[in-house]
Amino acid sequence: MxxxxxxxxxxxxxxxxxxxxQRHYVLIRSPKSWAAARIFCRENFTDLASFADMEEMQGALAAVQGRDGQEVWIGLSKGSTLRWHWSLTGRDLYGEGEENHFIWGTVTDNNCVTFKDGKLHMRSCEDPRGGVCFDGTKQGADRYVLIPQQTKWMAAQNFCREHHTDLTSLRNHAEYQTVEGVSKGQDVYVGLSRDPWEWSDQTESSLRFWRPTQTVNTAYAEKCVALLSGESGHWRDMDCTVERPFLCSYTxxxxxxxxxxxxxxxxxxxxxxxxxxxxxxxxxxxxxxxxxxxxxxxxxxxxxxxxxxxxxxxxxxxxx
Known part of the structure; x- marks a missing residue:
C-alpha cells in the first residue's frame, strides 16, 4: 500500500x-570507540561534545547525571601541533589581541609558564612553585591572589579553581603590572600552558578540565579524551579503541x-x-x-x- x-x-x-x-548535549549509552562515536554524532547531531567554558561543561554534566564512575567520550583528541592557551576561559574575557599578549623572557621547550620581572618564562610543569590566582567574584587588584605554597602547575590550577576562579591570565599591560605587584618578585605560575589537544568540531576553546593526577606533559598520553562522570566531570586520556558511551552536541x-x-x-x-x-x-x-x-x-x-x-x-x- x-x-x-x-x-x-x-x-x-x-x-x-x-x-x-548555545550547545546542547545528548548522552548516547551504546558504547563505541572514539572514532565510531564521532561518526555517529556527525551523522545524527553536530559532532562529539566540545565546551567553550565551564557553563557548557555544566550542561554536559547534566546529560551524564546518574552515570557515576563511567568514562564518556568527548570530542577532544591529540593532534600534532603544540598551541599556547590560557586556563581561564569565558566568552567575554578577552578583547582583540588579548589572548596572545605574550611578553617572553625565557624560551625553552617546556610546556608551562611562570611570571617574573614583567615577563613570561617557559618552565617544567613539574617544578614546585607558587602561583597567582584570578578571582572573578572580587574587584580591582583584589582579584589577583598569590598562592604562597610551592606546587606543580596542575596542582596550582586545581587550587585556584577550587578556592577562586582559575590561574590568572595576562591579557594586557595593566594586568602584567598588577601581577608583578602581587607576585613580589617571585617566579610564579600563571594560567598559560601548551598542548596538542584539538576539538573534533574545530572549536577554538582552550578549556581543559583534567583530573588532578593528569600531567601537562603529553608526550606519553593516549590520543583520545573521556569525561569521568563520577569525578565532577574531570577528563582523562584513554586508548581511542576502547568502547565507551559518548556525548554528542548540537546547536x-x-x-x-x-x-x-x-x-x-x-x-x-x-x-x-x-x-x-x-x-x-x-x-x-x-x-x-x-x-x-x-x-x-x-x-x-x-x-x-x-x-x-x-x-x-x-x-x-x-x-x-
Whole structure:
C-alpha cells in the first residue's frame, strides 16, 4: 500500500523561536570507540561534545547525571601541533589581541609558564612553585591572589579553581603590572600552558578540565579524551579503541515549530505503527526541504505509554 494515498498531511502556521547558539548535549549509552562515536554524532547531531567554558561543561554534566564512575567520550583528541592557551576561559574575557599578549623572557621547550620581572618564562610543569590566582567574584587588584605554597602547575590550577576562579591570565599591560605587584618578585605560575589537544568540531576553546593526577606533559598520553562522570566531570586520556558511551552536541540557532494536521483516510491504519510513522516523517521531510534547504532533524516524541499518537475524541478535540 502506498502511504501517500492513505495519509493527507496539511502544514499549518509555522512560527520561529530564536533559541540562541548555545550547545546542547545528548548522552548516547551504546558504547563505541572514539572514532565510531564521532561518526555517529556527525551523522545524527553536530559532532562529539566540545565546551567553550565551564557553563557548557555544566550542561554536559547534566546529560551524564546518574552515570557515576563511567568514562564518556568527548570530542577532544591529540593532534600534532603544540598551541599556547590560557586556563581561564569565558566568552567575554578577552578583547582583540588579548589572548596572545605574550611578553617572553625565557624560551625553552617546556610546556608551562611562570611570571617574573614583567615577563613570561617557559618552565617544567613539574617544578614546585607558587602561583597567582584570578578571582572573578572580587574587584580591582583584589582579584589577583598569590598562592604562597610551592606546587606543580596542575596542582596550582586545581587550587585556584577550587578556592577562586582559575590561574590568572595576562591579557594586557595593566594586568602584567598588577601581577608583578602581587607576585613580589617571585617566579610564579600563571594560567598559560601548551598542548596538542584539538576539538573534533574545530572549536577554538582552550578549556581543559583534567583530573588532578593528569600531567601537562603529553608526550606519553593516549590520543583520545573521556569525561569521568563520577569525578565532577574531570577528563582523562584513554586508548581511542576502547568502547565507551559518548556525548554528542548540537546547536540550536533557529528552532522552527510547524503545526501539522494528519487526516486518516483509512480507519484501520495505526498511526503508531513504525512503518506508518516512517512514511509520515518522509512526507514531512519532503515539505520541510522546500523551505529549510534540508538542514533539520525529525524524530517522533513519545508519551509515557510509548506512543507518539493518541486518538482524538469527538467530544474532546484536543491535540493529536
Amino acid at each position: 502506498e502511504m501517500r494515498k492513505t495519509l493527507l498531511l496539511l502544514t499549518g502556521l509555522c512560527c520561529v523561536s530564536v533559541c540562541g547558539s 540550536m540557532k533557529d528552532l522552527h515549530f510547524i503545526k501539522v494536521k494528519v487526516r486518516v483516510q483509512d480507519a484501520t491504519l495505526d498511526l503508531n505503527d513504525p512503518t506508518v510513522q516512517e512514511s509520515l516523517l518522509e512526507q514531512m521531510k519532503t515539505e520541510l526541504r522546500k523551505t529549510t534547504g534540508g538542514h533539520f532533524q525529525l524524530r517522533w516524541r513519545t508519551g509515557s505509554d510509548g506512543k507518539a499518537f493518541t486518538k482524538q475524541s469527538r467530544d474532546n478535540p484536543g491535540s493529536v
